[in-house]
Amino acid sequence: MSTVNVSNLNKIFNKGQTNQVDALVDVSLSVEQGEFVSLIGPSGCGKSTLLRLIANLLEPTSGDVVVAGKSAKQARLDQDYGMAFQQAGLFDWRTVSKNIELPLELKGWDKTKREARAKEMLDLVKLPEFSGHFPWQLSGGMQQRVAIARALAAHPPLLLMDEPFGALDEMTREHMQAELLSICAKTGTTVVFVTHSIPEAVYLSNRVVVMSPRPGRITKIVDVKLDGQRNESTRERPEFFAAITSVREALRAGGGHAHAGAGVEDR
Amino acid sequence: MIARLRAVLPPIVFGVAFVAWWEAAVKIFDLKPYFLSAPSKIWDQFANNKSLIWEATRVSGTNALVGLIAGTILGIAMSFLLSRYKILGDIVTPLAIALNAIPIFVLVAVLNNMYSITSEIPRRLMVTLVVYFIVLVNVAKGLTQVSPTQLELMRSYAAPESAILRKVRVPNAIPYLFTALKISAPAAVITAFVSEYFGGAQNGLGSRITSNIANSKNAAAWAYVLGACLLGLAFYLVSIIVESAATPGGAKRTSGRSQ
Numbered sequence: 001m002s003t004v005n006v007s008n009l010n011k012i013f014n015k016g017q018t019n020q021v022d023a024l025v026d027v028s029l030s031v032e033q034g035e036f037v038s039l040i041g042p043s044g045c046g047k048s049t050l051l052r053l054i055a056n057l058l059e060p061t062s063g064d065v066v067v068a069g070k071s072a073k074q075a076r077l078d079q080d081y082g083m084a085f086q087q088a089g090l091f092d093w094r095t096v097s098k099n100i101e102l103p104l105e106l107k108g109w110d111k112t113k114r115e116a117r118a119k120e121m122l123d124l125v126k127l128p129e130f131s132g133h134f135p136w137q138l139s140g141g142m143q144q145r146v147a148i149a150r151a152l153a154a155h156p157p158l159l160l161m162d163e164p165f166g167a168l169d170e171m172t173r174e175h176m177q178a179e180l181l182s183i184c185a186k187t188g189t190t191v192v193f194v195t196h197s198i199p200e201a202v203y204l205s206n207r208v209v210v211m212s213p214r215p216g217r218i219t220k221i222v223d224v225k226l227d228g229q230r231n232e233s234t235r236e237r238p239e240f241f242a243a244i245t246s247v248r249e250a251l252r253a254g255g256g257h258a259h260a261g262a263g264v265e266d267r
Numbered sequence: 268m269i270a271r272l273r274a275v276l277p278p279i280v281f282g283v284a285f286v287a288w289w290e291a292a293v294k295i296f297d298l299k300p301y302f303l304s305a306p307s308k309i310w311d312q313f314a315n316n317k318s319l320i321w322e323a324t325r326v327s328g329t330n331a332l333v334g335l336i337a338g339t340i341l342g343i344a345m346s347f348l349l350s351r352y353k354i355l356g357d358i359v360t361p362l363a364i365a366l367n368a369i370p371i372f373v374l375v376a377v378l379n380n381m382y383s384i385t386s387e388i389p390r391r392l393m394v395t396l397v398v399y400f401i402v403l404v405n406v407a408k409g410l411t412q413v414s415p416t417q418l419e420l421m422r423s424y425a426a427p428e429s430a431i432l433r434k435v436r437v438p439n440a441i442p443y444l445f446t447a448l449k450i451s452a453p454a455a456v457i458t459a460f461v462s463e464y465f466g467g468a469q470n471g472l473g474s475r476i477t478s479n480i481a482n483s484k485n486a487a488a489w490a491y492v493l494g495a496c497l498l499g500l501a502f503y504l505v506s507i508i509v510e511s512a513a514t515p516g517g518a519k520r521t522s523g524r525s526q
Contacts, residue, residue, distance in 0.1 A: 055423055076425050083423045089416035093438040102434070106424045 001069060003158050003190040004031040004054055005108045011049055016213025022215035023049045024120065027063070027208060028217065036184060038108070038201035038208045040247065041254070046163055047194045054192060055083055055160050068157055074081035079107060081158040082151030086166045088143035090135035097131040100150045107150075107154060113173075119148035124183055141172040151205070152187060159184070161193045165200065174235075176204055181230055198251075202243045203235060210247060212254035219254030222246050304486040312490035319475075320494040327471040328498050330387055332457035334394020335452060335502075342402025343396065343444070349403070350410035350436065357358065364402050375462040388472075390462040397458045398451040407448035409440025445510040452502040460495060470497070 024046040031037045039047040052058040053065055056072035060194045067075035075081060082103070090099050100118040109117075118182045122128045125145040128216040135143055144164055151159055165173045169255075177200060184191055195201050208222040226234060234240055286306050292298065293305040300308070313320065326435030349356035374396070375424045378389035413435055472495045479488035 057419055058421055076423065079424060081423070083420065084414045085418045085419070087414070089414060090418050091417065091435070091438065091443070103424050105434075106426050106430060 001033065002030040003033045003035075004029070004192060005064075005193050006030070006050070006054065007064045007066075009053060009056065009065065010061045011046070011053060012061045015061065024053070025215040026103040027216075027218055029221075031190060031192060032234050034188050034192055035207065036181075036193065036205050038193045038205040039211060040195055040198065040201045040208055041211030041216075041251065042213055044216070045211040045213040047211050049216065051111060051160055051162055051194050051210075055081060075158075079103060079154050080156055081160050082154065082156045082222050083150045084144070084147045084164045085238060086161070086163040088135070088140075088147040090143055090146055092135055094135075095131065096127070096133050096135065096138070096146050099135065099146060100153050103150065103154050115192055117153055118149075124177070124186065125149045125151070139172075141168055141176055144168065144176060145179065148183065152183070152189065155187070157190060159189045159191045161191065163194055163196065166196065173200070178231070180204065198244055199235070199240075200246060202240060203230065204220075208243070208247050210250040210254055213246045214250075222250060222251035273522070287425050293508070300485055302432065302485060304489050309489040309493065310484040312484075312486045313493055316487065316490060319348065320472075320491060323470065323472045323475045323491065324494045326387075326499050327456070327459045327463070327495070328501075330390045330462070330471065331394055331455040331502065334391045334459065335455040337391070338395040338451065338455070339400025339402050342399045343406055345399070345403050346407035346410055346440075349407045356407065356411070360404070363403055366400060373465075376465045379466050384466070385468045387468070389467065390459060393462045394455045394458045398455050401451040401454065402447045405443045405450075406440050409443030410436045413439050441514070445506070445514070448506045449503070449507070452506040453499050456495070456499040456502050487505070 006029045009024055009027040010022075013021040013023055014114065027050060029050075039050060041047050049058065053060050054067060054068075054072060056076040057066070057069075065072040068078075068080040070078070070080070078227060090096075091102070092206045094102070097115070097118045100121050101114040103116060119128070120133065122131055127142060127145055127146055127149070130142065130146075133138075136148070138146065147164070148159075151161075165176050168176060180191075181188075182205060191204075193201070193204060202224055205224050208224060209218055210220045210222060211217065212219045222243060225239050226237070226243070289303075289308050324348075345359075347358060375389055375393040378392055382388045410432075417435055418431070421435060426434070445525060459471065460473035460476075463471045464477060467474075469475070469478060473490050474487050475491045476495070479485070479491065
C-alpha cells in the first residue's frame, strides 16, 4: 500500500480573479511505504503547495489526496504525519524536551510516557545532553535536529519536510542529510522532501520528482539508482553524477523557456 | 563581582559628582533658594519631613498601584477579546493607538466633576486608563504576532483553537506583557502625580509639590520631588524583578529569539 496517493490534483489560488494562479495542474503521484521522494523545481512550481495539500494545510481545488489509506484531513486529525519546515519553529519558552513533547501533549499522552519518548527521540537525533536546554542556546543545525525529533515524536509513518536544511551552511547541511537518512533507516519512515538543491535531492532520494512552473506540474520523475547504503563516498560515485545530470536536464526541459531552472541550486 | 562593580561604579561616581557640583554651584554663584535649592538643604527638608513625605508617597503610590493593577487586568482581558474576534481588533486597535498618542490624563479634570472633591477614584481611573491602553496594544500584539511556521505546525497537529491559544499565543504574549509593565509602571506613577494638579484632595506628592512651591518652600518641594523619584524607581524595579522571576531563562529570551 502506498503511503501517499495523489491523483489528478488541481490547486488554483484566487480562482476567477485577475490574479488567478494555477499552482498545480493535474498532478498525480504515489509514494510507497519507506520511500524517500524529493520534490524539486524552480520557485513557483508548486512543490510547497503540493506538500501542504498532502498535509491538509491547504484544500485542493479538485482531485484526491490519500495519506496512510485515509483522506488527507483524517490523516491530519490522526497525526499520521510529522512536519518540518525551513525554520525550525521551536518554541522559545519550552525546553528542548518540552518542544519534542508538544505533539504528544496534544494527543493526550501522560507525562511519564511523553518524557520517555522525548528521551528516545533525543537519542535518535544524537542530542541526549540537551534535553533541558532552551532552543536559543542551540546552533541552527541542532535546532533543526530537534524539529525533526519533534516531527517524529509520535512515530508517524510519514514525514513531510519543506526545505528543512535551506537555512543551514553547506557543511552542516551535508551532515544533516546523512543524519536524516540514518534516522529514516532506523524508523522506516516514508519521507516527502521539498528542496531547491539538486545534489541534496539526489543524495537523499529513491525518486526525484521534477516540477515546473506556470502552471505547476510534474515534468519528470527521476529514479536514483544508488543502493540503500549511502555515505560520504556516495557523493563521488558515477551513478550520483548521472542522476544529478538527468535531474538537471529534466529541469531545463520542463521549463520550456530560457530561464528554466532559475532558482534551483547546483550545490 | 569585579565586572559587576565596573558596571555599577561609573554611574554612581557620576551621580555623586553631579550632586557635589550642584551643591558647589549654589554656593559659588550664590544662587537664591527660590531659583535653585542646594542638595544639602533638600536633604534636610527630606529628613525633617520624612513622615509627611511618606504619607504623601503612600497616597500617590496607592493610586498608581490600584490603577496599574486594574488597567493591567482590563488590558489583558480586552486584548484576549480583540485577538479572538478579529473584527473587534480592526475597529478598536487604531483607536487605542491614536488615544495613546494624546495626553489623555487631562481627562482627569472631567472625571473630577463626576465624583466628590475628596475622592481618589478619578485619579485611579485616570491611571487605569493610561495603563489599559499600553497593556492592550502590547499584549494584543503578542497574542496575534505568532510565527506563521508555528501556526502551521499547530494546524498539522490538528490542534484546536483553544490549544493554540494556551500553548502558543499566551506564552508568546508574555514578554510583550512585561514590556508593557515596564513602560506602564513609571507611567502609572507619573499619571498619579499629574492627576493631582487638577484639583481634589491635597494629600499626594503632586499636590504637595505645587503647594510648597506656592508657599515659596522650594527646598521642601524638591524633597517631595525626591520622594516622587524614589516612588517611580521603586515601581520600575518591581516590574523588572517580576519579569526576571516569571520568565524562564530570564531576559535572554526576548533578546535571543530562535528562528
